[in-house]
Amino acid sequence: MKPDLENCKALTFDLFGTVLDLGGSLTPYIGEFLTAKGSGADPAEFWTQWRYRQRIEQYQDNIVDLGHSGYLEVARRAFAYVLQLNNVEASRDEIVDFMIAWQSLSPFPEVSVGLERLKPRYKLVALSNGEPAFLAHLAKNRIKWDFDAVISVQVVGAFKPHPGVYRRAAHILGLEIGECLMVSANSFDVMGARACGMRGAFVNRYGLPYEDSPHVPDVTVTDFTELADALQD
16 A cells, blocks of 8 residues: 555545446437437437536536536536437426336445445445435435445535535544545546545546546546455455
């Protein structure tokens, strides 16, 4: 283990895209929806567009600062935008009904074993952009893991990578921020945590480049198997 990580006491996990396989879970539902609408749009490409737009919606929500909208709401807005981008007509009720698919997200296959390996050494904490009730459902019924804490960004009222999210999480856990390590497949998330003084692990599941930033990850791995290897003595 790297010396910089020896004092880490808690791992704070991003859920969406890191623990939970968003594309694998949602693309089949997208395909069914597009087929029912008579659209020839590619479901995988639609998902890529949706995920990209969702992040823009989150950043806009932070910047405009009219009150935190919540994760599922910005995801809904992004879905509506990408439907228009692909010339697919859908009513608001149809879009709201489709969003139920988010309740059926599934974790990546190696997550549970990886968490079991990390549990003896660290507090394992979910630190997510999702709403509290949504996160509680996902942790209990989909990930099926009893985290030491489940922290929603709603305690701050802003989406990651707002610095208050990382600082508040450390405060809630009763730890110095440098005693926490952010684990995320989203490079902006690791960058935001590192800029605040957290340690960071980039789970590069998608083979993407890291941010052009001095706030680099302490560890870069491809999945939770490699993460457990890197963080165990």
